[in-house]
Amino acid sequence: xxxxxxxxxxxxxxxxxxxxxxxxxxDALREAxxxxxxxxxxxxxSSRSLAADLGVARNTVAxxxxxxxxxxxxxxxxxxxxxVAQRAVPRRPAGAGARQxxxxxxxxxxxxxxxxxxxxxxxxxxxxxEWLKASRxxxxxxxxxxxxxxxxxxxxxxxxxxxxxxxxxxxxxxRPERIVICSGFVHGLMLIxxxxxxxxxxxxxxxxxxxxxxxxxxxxxxxRLPALPFDELGTWTEAxxxxxxxxxxxxxxxxxxPLGGALHPDRRVAAIDWARASGGLxxxxxxxGEFRYDRQPVGALQGLDPERVVxxxxxxxxxxxxxxxxxxxxxxxxxxxxxxxxxxxDWMCSSLEQLTFAEFLRSGAYDRHVRAMRLRYxxxxxxxxxxxxxxxxxxxxxxxxxGLHAVLRLPPGQEPEVLRSAAWQGLALLGLNRFRHxxxxxxxxxxxxxxxxxxxxxxAGALSALCRVLP
Amino acid sequence: xxxxxxxxxxxxxxxxxxxxxxxxxxDALREAxxxxxxxxxxxxxSSRSLAADLGVARNTVAxxxxxxxxxxxxxxxxxxxxxVAQRAVPRRPAGAGARQxxxxxxxxxxxxxxxxxxxxxxxxxxxxxEWLKASRxxxxxxxxxxxxxxxxxxxxxxxxxxxxxxxxxxxxxxRPERIVICSGFVHGLMLIxxxxxxxxxxxxxxxxxxxxxxxxxxxxxxxRLPALPFDELGTWTEAxxxxxxxxxxxxxxxxxxPLGGALHPDRRVAAIDWARASGGLxxxxxxxGEFRYDRQPVGALQGLDPERVVxxxxxxxxxxxxxxxxxxxxxxxxxxxxxxxxxxxDWMCSSLEQLTFAEFLRSGAYDRHVRAMRLRYxxxxxxxxxxxxxxxxxxxxxxxxxGLHAVLRLPPGQEPEVLRSAAWQGLALLGLNRFRHxxxxxxxxxxxxxxxxxxxxxxAGALSALCRVLP
Numbered sequence: 023x024x025x026x027x028x029x030x031x032x033x034x035x036x037x038x039x040x041x042x043x044x045x046x047x048x049d050a051l052r053e054a055x056x057x058x059x060x061x062x063x064x065x066x067x068s069s070r071s072l073a074a075d076l077g078v079a080r081n082t083v084a085x086x087x088x089x090x091x092x093x094x095x096x097x098x099x100x101x102x103x104x105x106v107a108q109r110a111v112p113r114r115p116a117g118a119g120a121r122q123x124x125x126x127x128x129x130x131x132x133x134x135x136x137x138x139x140x141x142x143x144x145x146x147x148x149x150x151x152e153w154l155k156a157s158r159x160x161x162x163x164x165x166x167x168x169x170x171x172x173x174x175x176x177x178x179x180x181x182x183x184x185x186x187x188x189x190x191x192x193x194x195x196x197r198p199e200r201i202v203i204c205s206g207f208v209h210g211l212m213l214i215x216x217x218x219x220x221x222x223x224x225x226x227x228x229x230x231x232x233x234x235x236x237x238x239x240x241x242x243x244x245x246r247l248p249a250l251p252f253d254e255l256g257t258w259t260e261a262x263x264x265x266x267x268x269x270x271x272x273x274x275x276x277x278x279x280p281l282g283g284a285l286h287p288d289r290r291v292a293a294i295d296w297a298r299a300s301g302g303l304x305x306x307x308x309x310x311g312e313f314r315y316d317r318q319p320v321g322a323l324q325g326l327d328p329e330r331v332v333x334x335x336x337x338x339x340x341x342x343x344x345x346x347x348x349x350x351x352x353x354x355x356x357x358x359x360x361x362x363x364x365x366x367x368d369w370m371c372s373s374l375e376q377l378t379f380a381e382f383l384r385s386g387a388y389d390r391h392v393r394a395m396r397l398r399y400x401x402x403x404x405x406x407x408x409x410x411x412x413x414x415x416x417x418x419x420x421x422x423x424x425g426l427h428a429v430l431r432l433p434p435g436q437e438p439e440v441l442r443s444a445a446w447q448g449l450a451l452l453g454l455n456r457f458r459h460x461x462x463x464x465x466x467x468x469x470x471x472x473x474x475x476x477x478x479x480x481x482a483g484a485l486s487a488l489c490r491v492l493p
Numbered sequence: 494x495x496x497x498x499x500x501x502x503x504x505x506x507x508x509x510x511x512x513x514x515x516x517x518x519x520d521a522l523r524e525a526x527x528x529x530x531x532x533x534x535x536x537x538x539s540s541r542s543l544a545a546d547l548g549v550a551r552n553t554v555a556x557x558x559x560x561x562x563x564x565x566x567x568x569x570x571x572x573x574x575x576x577v578a579q580r581a582v583p584r585r586p587a588g589a590g591a592r593q594x595x596x597x598x599x600x601x602x603x604x605x606x607x608x609x610x611x612x613x614x615x616x617x618x619x620x621x622x623e624w625l626k627a628s629r630x631x632x633x634x635x636x637x638x639x640x641x642x643x644x645x646x647x648x649x650x651x652x653x654x655x656x657x658x659x660x661x662x663x664x665x666x667x668r669p670e671r672i673v674i675c676s677g678f679v680h681g682l683m684l685i686x687x688x689x690x691x692x693x694x695x696x697x698x699x700x701x702x703x704x705x706x707x708x709x710x711x712x713x714x715x716x717r718l719p720a721l722p723f724d725e726l727g728t729w730t731e732a733x734x735x736x737x738x739x740x741x742x743x744x745x746x747x748x749x750x751p752l753g754g755a756l757h758p759d760r761r762v763a764a765i766d767w768a769r770a771s772g773g774l775x776x777x778x779x780x781x782g783e784f785r786y787d788r789q790p791v792g793a794l795q796g797l798d799p800e801r802v803v804x805x806x807x808x809x810x811x812x813x814x815x816x817x818x819x820x821x822x823x824x825x826x827x828x829x830x831x832x833x834x835x836x837x838x839d840w841m842c843s844s845l846e847q848l849t850f851a852e853f854l855r856s857g858a859y860d861r862h863v864r865a866m867r868l869r870y871x872x873x874x875x876x877x878x879x880x881x882x883x884x885x886x887x888x889x890x891x892x893x894x895x896g897l898h899a900v901l902r903l904p905p906g907q908e909p910e911v912l913r914s915a916a917w918q919g920l921a922l923l924g925l926n927r928f929r930h931x932x933x934x935x936x937x938x939x940x941x942x943x944x945x946x947x948x949x950x951x952x953a954g955a956l957s958a959l960c961r962v963l964p
Contacts, residue, residue, distance in 0.1 A: 045855070052657055145640040150632050153845075157628055161621050166948065169616040169813035186523060205676060205841065239836070342640035344844035365710070370676065372846045373815035374624075384516070477637065 043078050047086040055095055055106055066096070066104045135448035136484035140280060140427035140472030141233075141339075147395060147478075148342050152387040153378065159385075160377035168373045174364045176203025176349075177373055180380040184349055187383055188335065192311050193321030195328040196351045202360055205346040205371050207309065207336045208239055211272075214305060214332055214350070215243030217359045223269030226305070229257045230462045231281055231454070236272070236307075249459035255286035262296040270303040271296075275323040276311045280457045280470040282421015282429055284320045293323065297330035303353070304331045310339040312392045314424040315400045329353045337379065339426055339474075340392055347371055347379055395474075399426060402473045402481060409485055414492035426474035429454060436493050437467035443491040449484070451491075514549050518557040526566055526577055537567070537575045606919035607955035611751060611898035611943030612704075612810075618866060618949075619813050623858040624849065630856075631848035639844045645835045647674025647820075648844055651851040655820055658854055659806065663782050664792030666799040667822045673831055676817040676842050678780065678807045679710055682743075685776060685803055685821070686714030688830045694740030697776070700728045701933045702752055702925070707743070707778075720930035726757035733767040741774040742767075746794040747782045751928045751941040753892015753900050755791045764794065768801035774824070775802045781810040783863045785895040786871045800824045808850065810897055810945075811863055818842055818850055866945075870897060873944045873952060880956055885963035897945035900925060907964050908938035914962040920955070922962075 054060040066072070069083040076083070087104050090096040098104045168177065175181065181198035188194035204210040218226065226245050228237055230252040237247050248265060251258040256278060262271060271293065275285040285293075297304050306323045314320065324333035328351070336348035352360055364370070382388050406428060407419050418431040432440060437453045444451040454468035476484045525531040537543070540554040547554070558575050561567040569575045639648065646652065652669035659665035675681040689697065697716050699708055701723040708718050719736060722729040727749060733742060742764065746756040756764075768775050777794045785791065795804035799822070807819035823831055835841070853859050877899060878890050889902040903911060908924045915922040925939035947955045 049653065056660070142641055145637040148637070148640045150635075154629055154632050157632075158625055161625050161628075164621075166616040166619070169619045169815040170613055171814045182520065189527070208836070235836075343642045344640040346841060346843050365679070365706075370817060372817050372843055375843045375846055 044082050044086050044089075047076070047078075047083065048090060051086065051090055052095055060106050062106050062108045064106045065102075066106070068103065134450035136480060136487045137450040137475050138471050138473065138484055138488060139450050139452050139475060140470045141475075142343060142472065143339050143341070143395065143426060143474045144398070144477060145342060145344075147398070149387065149391050152391070153382060156382040156385060156387060157374070157378040160381045161374060163381075164374070164377050168377060172370070172373055174361050174370060175199075175201065176370060177376040177380065180376045180383075181349075183380050183383045187388070188322075188333075188349075188351065192308065192319070192335070193325040194333055194335075194351055195325055196333075200328075200352050200354060200357055202350045202352060202357075202364070203371055203376060204348050204350060206338065206343070207307065207334055207348045208236065209346075210334050210348055210350045211236055211305070211307075212239050212243070213360055213363045214270075214334075215240045215245060216363045217356065218270055218303075219243045219245060220359070220363070221269070225265070225267040225269065227262060227265055227268045227271040228459065229273060229278065230459050231457045232272070232274070232279060232459065233457065237459075240272070247459075249461045252281070252462075256283050256289050257285060259285075259289045259293040259296065262293065262300075262302070268300075268302065270305055272305045272307060273323070274307045274309065275304075276306075276308055276320045277314075277424045278421075279307070279309065279425075280421070280427060280429060280454065282423070282425060282427070284424070285323075290323055290326065294326045294330060298327065302330070303356075306331050306333050308333060308335050310425045311335070312340050313396055313399060313426060315396070315403065316423050319424075324351060329355065332356065340395070341388070345375065345379070347375065398478075399474050403428065405481075405485060406471065406473050406488075409489055410492065413489040417492050427470055427472045430469040430471055430492070432467040432469065433493060434467055437469070440469065440491050440493065444487075447487055447491060449487040449491060451488070515553050515557050515560075518547070518549075518554065519561060522557065522561055523566055531577050533577050533579045535577045536573075537577070539574065605921040607951060607958045608921040608946050609942050609944065609955055609959060610921050610923050610946060611941045612946075613814060613943065614810050614812070614866065614897060614945045615869070615948060616813060616815075618869070620858065620862050623862070624853060627852040627856060627858060628845070628849040631852045632845060634852075635845070635848050639848060643841070643844055645832050645841060646670075646672065647841060648847040648851065651847045651854075652820075654851050654854045658859070659793075659804075659820075659822065662860075663779065663790070663806070664796040665804055665806075665822055666796055667804075671799075671823050671825060671828055673821045673823060673828075673835070674842055674847060675819050675821060677809065677814070678778065678805055678819045679707065680817075681805050681819055681821045682707055682776070682778075683710050683714070684831055684834045685741075685805075686711045686716060687834045688827065689741055689774075690714045690716060691830070691834070692740070696736070696738040696740065698733060698736055698739045698742040699930065700744060700749065701930050702928045703743070703745070703750060703930065704928065708930075711743070718930075720932045723752070723933075727754050727760050728756060730756075730760045730764040730767065733764065733771075733773075739771075739773065741776055743776045743778060744794070745778045745780065746775075747777075747779055747791045748785075748895045749892075750778070750780065750896075751892070751898060751900060751925065753894070753896060753898070755895070756794075761794055761797065765797045765801060769798065773801070774827075777802050777804050779804060779806050781896045782806070783811050784867055784870060784897060786867070786874065787894050790895075795822060800826065803827065811866070812859070816846065816850070818846065869949075870945050874899065876952075876956060877942065877944050880960055881963065884960040888963050898941055898943045901940040901942055901963070903938040903940065904964060905938055908940070911940065911962050911964065915958075918958055918962060920958040920962065922959070 069087055070080050073080040073083045087096060091098050095107055096104050097107045178198060180203060181201040184201055185196040185198045188196040224246060226240055226247055227250050228247045230249050240247060248268065250261050257273060262268060273293065275290060277284060293304050296302060304323060308322055311319055311322065322333055324331040330353065333351040337345050403422055407422060410417055410419050410430060416433050419428050420431060421429045437455060441451060441453050452470050454466065454470055455464055457470065458464065471488065540558055541551050544551040544554045558567060562569050566578055567575050568578045649669060651674060652672040655672055656667040656669045659667040695717060697711055697718055698721050699718045701720050711718060719739065721732055728744060733739060744764065746761060748755060764775050767773060775794060779793055782790055782793065793804055795802040801824065804822040808816050874893055878893060881888055881890050881901060887904050890899050891902060892900045908926060912922060912924050923941050925937065925941055926935055928941065929935065942959065
């Protein structure tokens with residue numbers, strides 16, 4: 023999407039943007055009319071001369087004029103040329119100020135040259151052709167009622183194949199009637215937060231390190247969030263027994279975010295034991311469970327006790343966050359409350375998108391995509407480990423057995439300096455302490471490196487940039 | 494989707510469901526394994542004999558077996574036949590009871606033969622081919638970043654074409670930076686409710702008749718909902734001046750739901766005057782503004798004062814509720830608060846779906862679809878008026894100038910009797926008083942007939958069924 027400026031008439035500039043030249047020209051002309059820069063009645067240059075000015079084919083301009091005439095923005099009369107229509111043009115409402123002057127497209131300046139922030143898969147690898155195929159099949163096969171208001175739990179077709187997939191790939195005890203499709207993990211967590219609060223839960227324990235955006239969702243629901251201690255075996259779930267007000271615990275058991283380890287089996291059992299003894303719930307955030315490189319994926323905690331664990335999965339890491347497709351597998355006792363919180367006419371994912379994803383799963387395209395990405399990410403991880411070892415012997419890479427990110431442990435006190443240096447070099451990078459719970463003292467310095475984030479073409483450059491900023 | 498039952502082995506029944514025979518067979522076999530009806534190690538009949546039992550091609554069974562072997566549900570060994578695998582099979586968790594016994598697909602029994610409930614367009618008319626075309630173009634043209642986490646307001650491509658469309662078709666003063674895409678009208682209303690409550694608004698006035706589901710969303714946000722009086726000119730907005738605690742008013746100005754009229758021009762002005770004088774907001778629910786039959790569509794109220802009106806539009810009536818695509822055009826002063834309520838990582842519509850809709854709008858497919866549906870609905874409306882007049886002279890049809898529904902006024906006291914008779918005949922129908930605000934006394938009997946709801950093939954039958962239950 024190039025930004026071209028064309029001089030128009032005496033002093034009128036048109037910003038051409040949008041996917042095509044014709045569309046860009048139409049957008050620019052509409053914008054000029056809307057903003058009053060082109061007043062009603064003004065005669066536009068001939069398509070031939072404007073095409074010459076812009077260096078585009080004459081037909082492009084002629085087509086744009088014709089469409090704008092059809093839309094009522096312009097008029098064309100024999101002998102009078104093309105003019106801005108006299109119709110009532112939407113004007114800037116009174117009092118419109120600075121905000122309206124902001125251009126609709128984001129400026130490119132200010133974007134970092136390389137991005138190693140965690141939390142996003144390689145977006146350039148989205149399987150567009152396979153997705154489109156699934157979309158065509160889904161759209162063709164969909165019953166008419168799929169276009170209507172649906173079951174608040176989501177399409178039964180998707181819940182059915184998801185139940186099979188989760189049982190097979192993640193060891194989840196899933197049944198379609200206990201699955202609720204939601205618009206991303208955050209939507210699910212928000213619903214669970216509301217349900218917990220309605221059950222008079224006041225506190226949800228969280229891990230020492232995690233995502234403040236998720237904690238904030240629970241805080242908004244009125245919950246307090248004490249932190250669990252953390253050691254080399256992972257989150258110290260035995261501490262739950264001593265936390266009297268806690269009604270649930272939010273955990274990344276298969277792959278701690280951001281530190282990277284799998285929860286020790288004893289700790290897994292301790293979490294379940296606590297939930298059984300106290301009547302509490304474990305909220306299992308299984309955000310990237312599909313990606314494990316050196317051995318079999320760690321099965322979901324939910325398999326240990328489906329009645330005490332809320333399993334939350336997502337397509338955001340395995341496929342793309344832009345889909346906004348996630349799922350919860352709920353204890354039976356929670357289904358009605360979550361559905362009530364969602365509401366019978368509540369927002370949800372598009373049914374077409376759900377059916378497309380169901381078809382994508384059913385056809386095996388999802389398995390193939392995950393396998394291909396696993397190989398690619400594994401290769402990147404190996405390169406990361408190798409390069410960092412070569413360039414910065416003081417830096418240890420940890421949390422590398424799984425997932426889309428690794429933690430680079432820095433010598434004490436070095437984190438802020440490295441982050442400053444990265445910012446200076448145009449490398450987007452996040453420090454470990456950004457993910458630290460406010461009650462947990464700072465004991466280590468590090469970087470959380472999302473090695474999945476860059477496209478393939480940018481990976482080598484991003485890795486070199488990273489090595490340059492390491493001590 | 495036929496439901497066939499096949500006897501399997503001695504006494505095992507397989508329910509074949511799903512889009513294809515092979516899929517259906519696979520589903521049924523997985524379900525039999527999962528539920529324990531087929532135990533680990535059990536030998537399945539040969540594909541030849543099962544195919545004969547089921548009356549399907551042998552390859553269908555062989556393919557289903559092969560896929561289930563690949564998925565790990567079955568094993569196949571030379572000389573030993575096909576058996577249920579010894580793998581750890583997900584079992585029903587302890588304590589699972591009645592809920593799990595519910596079949597995944599909904600029973601057909603109990604569905605009404607005809608449906609004239611309002612609120613849903615003709616789902617059979619969803620423009621699948623055009624949508625798929627737009628989807629292909631959008632998926633091809635999408636920048637990589639479209640697959641990532643996005644602007645909480647929604648994709649700029651969609652907000653840009655929507656701004657143009659709303660200005661042209663609905664007279665809305667829209668600019669892309671003031672538009673927030675949401676997952677259906679209810680999602681938008683929920684966000685506005687939260688923002689109003691955070692601004693310490695305590696009451697939102699509503700119309701005498703409306704949708705309790707919408708009111709409930711505002712009540713959940715902690716708002717009280719006093720009702721405005723109603724007369725032949727529409728909602729009596731002059732009364733707002735006397736309602737001291739009210740900070741906003743929710744209105745269907747272009748087409749009152751369900752009564753059907755357009756708000757009188759004086760009443761429109763009164764609503765805006767009140768908002769200006771009191772600093773209040775008008776929440777304009779423009780749910781079916783595109784559909785007007787006898788004259789030009791009534792422009793949006795928002796055009797009168799974009800700084801005092803929150804405009805809420807949706808694709809649910811013009812296209813399909815299953816898309817979950819709606820939009821708000823916000824006063825400048827409200828944008829930041831709504832975005833904050835949505836949250837920087839908040840759920841939203843899929844970006845692919847947004848880009849598809851943007852392309853659908855841009856290409857003119859949306860205009861063409863709306864025009865085609867307008868003709869079709871108008872024809873149905875004319876038939877409704879004609880048939881009702883012929884069959885039930887005591888019934889008046891009103892609210893017919895626009896929209897997808899009409900109100901049939903019944904002689905006093907007849908509403909419950911007609912509804913009972915409809916239920917008996919398998920005709921889904923809603924009475925007017927279902928939509929009455931709890932504070933408003935019952936003064937009229939009637940039916941709210943959604944003549945858009947049936948598919949074309951079911952329309953004549955639905956209309957005849959309706960005429961049979963009228964007095």
